[in-house]
Amino acid sequence: MDSPTDLFSDSSPQIHEFSPTLTALPGVHSQSSAGRPPPAFRSPGFPLIHHLLQPGGAPRRIGHLNTNLGIHRQLEERHLEENAGERDRRVEPRIEGEEGVIEGEDGLFEIKKRHSDVALAAEWTQDILKVKRMKLESRQRDGEIDRNTDRGGRRREGGREVRRREKEELKEQLEEARERLQALQEKVWRAFGEKHIEEEEKSRRHRSGNKAAADRGEGDVRMMEEADITEGMYDEEDIDGGGMEKESFPLLSASPFENFDKQREERQKEKEGKLERGEGGGLHLERVIEGAGLWLDCGGLVRGDWDVGMEDEGEEGGQKFAQALKLELGSAVARVIDRVLHLYTETLDFTSSSPPAAISFLPSDVGNNGRKEREVWMGLLTKGRGEEKTRGKEEKMGEQDGEKQLQKMSNGSLLPPGQPHRSEPTDLTIPLVIQRSSDVRKAHPLLGTPLSSHLNPSQTNLSLHHSSLTRPPPLTHPPLLPPASQPKDPSSSFHLSSSSSSSSSSSFPAPPPPPPPPLPLPLLHYSMQQLFSRSLHHPQLPHLPPSRKDYLNSDPFLEFSSHPSHHPSFPPLPLLGHLDPSLTRHTHGGRERERGMRGDGGMRGGGGMDGGELYLTAGGVYAQEGLSPCHLKKAKLMFFYTRYPSSNTLKTYFPDVKFNRCVTSQMIKWFSNFREFFYIQMERFARQAVREALTRDGAPRLARDNQLRVGRDTELYRILNMHYNKSNVYQVPERFIEVSEVALREFYSAIWTGRDSDPCWKKGIYKIICKLDSAVPDAFRLPGCPVG
DNA sequence: CGATAGCCTG
DNA sequence: CAGGCTATCG
Numbered sequence: 001m002d003s004p005t006d007l008f009s010d011s012s013p014q015i016h017e018f019s020p021t022l023t024a025l026p027g028v029h030s031q032s033s034a035g036r037p038p039p040a041f042r043s044p045g046f047p048l049i050h051h052l053l054q055p056g057g058a059p060r061r062i063g064h065l066n067t068n069l070g071i072h073r074q075l076e077e078r079h080l081e082e083n084a085g086e087r088d089r090r091v092e093p094r095i096e097g098e099e100g101v102i103e104g105e106d107g108l109f110e111i112k113k114r115h116s117d118v119a120l121a122a123e124w125t126q127d128i129l130k131v132k133r134m135k136l137e138s139r140q141r142d143g144e145i146d147r148n149t150d151r152g153g154r155r156r157e158g159g160r161e162v163r164r165r166e167k168e169e170l171k172e173q174l175e176e177a178r179e180r181l182q183a184l185q186e187k188v189w190r191a192f193g194e195k196h197i198e199e200e201e202k203s204r205r206h207r208s209g210n211k212a213a214a215d216r217g218e219g220d221v222r223m224m225e226e227a228d229i230t231e232g233m234y235d236e237e238d239i240d241g242g243g244m245e246k247e248s249f250p251l252l253s254a255s256p257f258e259n260f261d262k263q264r265e266e267r268q269k270e271k272e273g274k275l276e277r278g279e280g281g282g283l284h285l286e287r288v289i290e291g292a293g294l295w296l297d298c299g300g301l302v303r304g305d306w307d308v309g310m311e312d313e314g315e316e317g318g319q320k321f322a323q324a325l326k327l328e329l330g331s332a333v334a335r336v337i338d339r340v341l342h343l344y345t346e347t348l349d350f351t352s353s354s355p356p357a358a359i360s361f362l363p364s365d366v367g368n369n370g371r372k373e374r375e376v377w378m379g380l381l382t383k384g385r386g387e388e389k390t391r392g393k394e395e396k397m398g399e400q401d402g403e404k405q406l407q408k409m410s411n412g413s414l415l416p417p418g419q420p421h422r423s424e425p426t427d428l429t430i431p432l433v434i435q436r437s438s439d440v441r442k443a444h445p446l447l448g449t450p451l452s453s454h455l456n457p458s459q460t461n462l463s464l465h466h467s468s469l470t471r472p473p474p475l476t477h478p479p480l481l482p483p484a485s486q487p488k489d490p491s492s493s494f495h496l497s498s499s500s501s502s503s504s505s506s507s508f509p510a511p512p513p514p515p516p517p518p519l520p521l522p523l524l525h526y527s528m529q530q531l532f533s534r535s536l537h538h539p540q541l542p543h544l545p546p547s548r549k550d551y552l553n554s555d556p557f558l559e560f561s562s563h564p565s566h567h568p569s570f571p572p573l574p575l576l577g578h579l580d581p582s583l584t585r586h587t588h589g590g591r592e593r594e595r596g597m598r599g600d601g602g603m604r605g606g607g608g609m610d611g612g613e614l615y616l617t618a619g620g621v622y623a624q625e626g627l628s629p630c631h632l633k634k635a636k637l638m639f640f641y642t643r644y645p646s647s648n649t650l651k652t653y654f655p656d657v658k659f660n661r662c663v664t665s666q667m668i669k670w671f672s673n674f675r676e677f678f679y680i681q682m683e684r685f686a687r688q689a690v691r692e693a694l695t696r697d698g699a700p701r702l703a704r705d706n707q708l709r710v711g712r713d714t715e716l717y718r719i720l721n722m723h724y725n726k727s728n729v730y731q732v733p734e735r736f737i738e739v740s741e742v743a744l745r746e747f748y749s750a751i752w753t754g755r756d757s758d759p760c761w762k763k764g765i766y767k768i769i770c771k772l773d774s775a776v777p778d779a780f781r782l783p784g785c786p787v788g
Numbered sequence: 789c790g791a792t793a794g795c796c797t798g
Numbered sequence: 799c800a801g802g803c804t805a806t807c808g
Contacts (some may be wrong), residue, residue, distance in 0.1 A: 647792090668791085668792065673799055676795080
């Protein structure tokens, strides 16, 4: 049934399409880092932090311009390390931004604090401390060096040989450092979910391949670069100790920096040598460079070049070399750290489109991203119909029964005894239009394929009744009824593709509670967005395969974060600082969630959300304790597909929710309420139909045709749509309409036949309807709020 | 006994 | 919607 191949083929293009969105984030990074002068740090500078802390990277620069000369002095005061750390990507003469320094540290701590739950935090803290220590040590050494230098210049005579050796040493050190960095990075990856990241990287590369040029300029590729940087470095210089470093980087090991220290020492030696040579200002210069940031892009540093320089230019070259090395190391470290921080913080940025907090990077960018993402979501959502078709296998199983039932019903079994059945099938025919799978696919390659492939028998059955009306492909125009206020780009459809969900749908059983649906598809590109999408997997969802993580994070869900009207279920990252209080207060699931729902009824900004504490899941995603209005919306939309979701299903589709008894109960209660409303409406309309039928006895048939129908043009439909899809942004799946018709007819039949006198008369209907649940589109597996 | 559906009420 | 209550199920 599934045609994975198709999916994949289709999907790839999508990914590309998506790239813009994804790229945006990285781009932001790069921009911020590049654009803003790295602040001088006391502590290791982590560009990331700065970004986070400072909303507008660029703006920050203002007021902190120091001439290089000025910097120079400042730098002296500062630790070498810091410099190294912060200026990873600086290419132009750097300008000092002091503000960030302390903030950076504080911010870092803040962040950590917030995520105290996470073991990672501890790790990182350790690491950071180490780094600091290292730096201090190095500084001390520097001091020593200075003294030594003063002592005598005889070493200077070492001549080229010595220098050479030094160079060699430096190189080795550098290598080591790189290795370490790599190891560190790996560690981070592991911590966050290697897979996750890797996938992300992959996807990124993918994209970059296509739009490399543009992205690069943006710095979008940055992540990729980061990942590759270490590799590249290694490549450049043959690495002796290749993987050795890894050992020293046990996940939490404190050791990671040990080597670093050594390196430092070595470097210092080098410096010594240089100084000895008589470069009075050498040390100074060095510091300046370090402190100031990179004059050279570390990436650009090539060992060979340096060597040449050294040879030819002698001491100066050596210094340069040393500097370059330092820079490189610093940048590498910074990158790693940056990356990690990003992972942690990104969520914040996205969620909070709000500029206020420190984090907002480029507002414009964010907005765009958000919009796109939203579009994606929309696309997914709107395209729901297509999806309905594609049901998970599970559905097949379960649905088949349901389908059969439907058929039976349609056949007229339902018809009231008193009244002759009109053409059952005909009556039943709902104006459903079946989407052509092809159309769907085009629109949403990922989704389309899987869906179509998965069509349930039930669907088929249902569809059978209908003429093959082909609806206009959802592509350009989402089926949204009202051209929704949301401006969708025509292109949006493409973006949709990005949704991993589509792909995933094919592979995994939609709502299988017990068996974690394997999401085979790697489609989703990861992006930092994942992080942003506060939702990640739950720790509680052990069954979730790693792959799933991917999509959980997929962009589509981010949409809501971007939505002004929507509030991210999670507090905007930038708000973290602020969040603390609010979040902390909701420590206990039960009340919090309630509070969340009620309190937030207005859906104010995420910041106000009830949230509850955020939990960093293994995947690096944030799960929130408590349910938000966004979750409610999502639940309502899910109702279009499943009226009786199991708790496991809910957990699967709300990865960003930290489930506990209360939350689970609440969500189940929601669906109970949804059903209640649904059945009430069905009964109401059924009774009305019966009345009408009786009234115009002459034409009972008419009644049926007109009343026992739930077309999109009917009042019943309107009411239902209003209730479950208030924003009307989501395309109500045909399947739901079909089910509604079935229910309506059942009620009608029961009432007509007088069965309603039985106190339990509804039970039978419930039983029928519960079998008609269909798979929820994979898109819903993504965290976030689907539509506003 | 806990989970959940359904009903009723607010 | 949420609470409360009951009935059912494993």
